[in-house]
Amino acid sequence: MPPEPAPLAGATWPELTDRRPLVLLPLGSCEQHGPHLPLDTDAAVAGAVAERSAARLADADDTPDVLVAPVQPYGASGEHEGFAGTVSLGQAALELLVVELGRSLLRWAGRLLVVNGHGGNVEALSRAVALLRYEGRDAAWWPCVPSGSDAHAGRAETSMMLRLRPAAVRTGRAAAGPTDPIERLLPRLRASSVRAVSPSGVLGDPAGAHAAEGERLLAGMAERLAADADGWHVGEDGRLGGRAAQPARAVREATR
Structure with missing residues (x-):
């Protein structure tokens, strides 16, 4: 039987x-x-x-061998650089980082799936994964986008953080920002920055956020990700998901 999913950082090389x-x-x-x-x-x-x-995949029958790598905490966040605390790699550096991580990791691993938590990473991530796949490496990426989510620091993200790290949420400081659909905000965001659109940095409204909703959003994404990983259909932009183009056992065969 394959080992249960475990953090990559806790393994030794013989394992x-x-x-x-x-x-x-x-x-x-x-x-x-x-x-x-x-x-x-x-x-x-x-x-x-x-x-x-990873836990869902491990609990399934005929499970694949799954490891979770350490979180990469920096991405491409140039649109947020009007606010103190933001640290951005930029698009070019992030693309190179993902390419080199993929090349190194896939010397011994069967597949790489980048689980992306920030929309600003998508441009660099898509290019990096496309290059890895062109080079014959089995890589893909998947977006953490909860169903019905607002754009940034609104109810969805506040609910998820209330579930994950409630002590880190400053609920007394929460305030609404612009609540227009992201499609309407994008032209202004691209022309200027997040700060020019929302002085607080919030795009949405955190009012009504609660941990139970956060749990539902996290569980829903985890379920969809596990299903997509089991099907392993990779689009032209390197994104994992959608209809299954390969048998569900494909991920298991590739990771034995």
């Missing part, structure tokens, strides 16, 4: 010899999340979704 695991790499950011959420919100969510989905 990984002759294995071809699926490695989940959570990718977050260090950026402002309004006056009430911590800077590592995206990293915390991505890490939790990766761990929960």
Whole structure:
């Protein structure tokens, strides 16, 4: 039987010899999340979704070999650099980072799945994964986007952090920002920055957030991620998900 999913960082090299695991790499950011959420919100969510989905895969019959890599806490967050605390790698550096991590990791692992917690990473992530796949490496990425989520530091992210790290949420400082759909905000965001659109950094309304909703959102994403990993259909942009293009056993065969 394959070993249960475990943190990659806790393994020793002999324990990984002759294995071809699926490695989940959570990718977050260090950026402002309004006056009430911590800077590592995206990293915390991505890490939790990766761990929960790995546990679901391990609990299934005929389980694949799954490892969860340490969270990569920095991403491309240039749109948030108008706020203190934001630390951004930039698009070019993030792309190179993912490429080199993939090249190194896939020398011994069977598959790499980057679990992305920050929308600003998508451009660099898509290019990096496309290059890895062009080079013959089996990599993909998957977005942590809760169903019905608002744009940034609103009810969804506040609820998830109330579930994951309630002590880190400054509930008394929470306030609404612009609540327009992200499609309407994007032109202004691209032309200026988040700060020009929302002085607080919030895009949405955290009112009504609660831990029970956060649990529901996290569980839903973990379930979808586990199902997509089991099907392993990778789109042209490297994104994992959608209809299954391979048998459900494909991920198990590749990670034995």
